[in-house]
Amino acid sequence: MNSTVVWMIVGMAVVTYIPRMLPFLVFKGKELPPFIQGVLKNVPFAVLGALIFPSILLIQEGNLMFGVVGTASAFAIAFLGANVMIVVIGAISVLSLYSLFLM
Secondary structure (H helix, E strand, C coil), rough: HHHHHHHHHHHHHHHHHHHHHHHHHCCCCCCCHHHHHHHHHHHHHHHHHHHHHHHHCCCCCCCCHHHHHHHHHHHHHHHHHCCCHHHHHHHHHHHHHHHHHHH
């Protein structure tokens, strides 16, 4: 392997590791205020929503209803209390039936 590639991999590892390590060093032994803890607990949900929402609108070019039907079915199945795998399989099944019969 070329030495440039090795140094590039080492550099990427370092710049990836530093932001993950710094919070542990800075906040070691300290407790964050409850408000900040509440905000940080909701960050994964906000990021997931920001990543998924554009895909809902653009899942099938020219057919917005395809994404809406898939999203509505996933929400409905999740609201019933199913686990994530059942929600995914259910939404795929609904979209398969939708594309088979209504498209």
